[in-house]
Amino acid sequence: MDSGISITAEKLVEVTAKYASQIAVKEEEYVKAVGFSSREMGQRVVKRVSFWLITQNSTLLYCRLCNRGPFTKRGMFLHLTRMHHSEIKLMLEEEIKREIKTIL
Numbered sequence: 001m002d003s004g005i006s007i008t009a010e011k012l013v014e015v016t017a018k019y020a021s022q023i024a025v026k027e028e029e030y031v032k033a034v035g036f037s038s039r040e041m042g043q044r045v046v047k048r049v050s051f052w053l054i055t056q057n058s059t060l061l062y063c064r065l066c067n068r069g070p071f072t073k074r075g076m077f078l079h080l081t082r083m084h085h086s087e088i089k090l091m092l093e094e095e096i097k098r099e100i101k102t103i104l
């Protein structure tokens, strides 16, 4: 069960970094990451975690985890995936656990 959560979280890290960086994420990317039946759960989890990742000041993006910036969308995405991969994964795991609790 826990390793399942870890695998799901890992698959959602890139999508989360993308969403947080305000790069459009297609529905099929959620389906690819978590499967068709869990895609809505995936979207909720990604949205919630993204909230903690960036601060926006007009069109400029700043990292909320380390206060670096400003970044372009692409720069923000690269920063998040390179510098904060494991933190984002942990945050995703927590949110996925919460989702599972509300289902059970």
Ligand SMILES: [Zn+2]
Residues within 6 Å of the ligand: 063, 064, 065, 066, 067, 068, 079, 083, 084
């Ligand atoms: Zn950062």
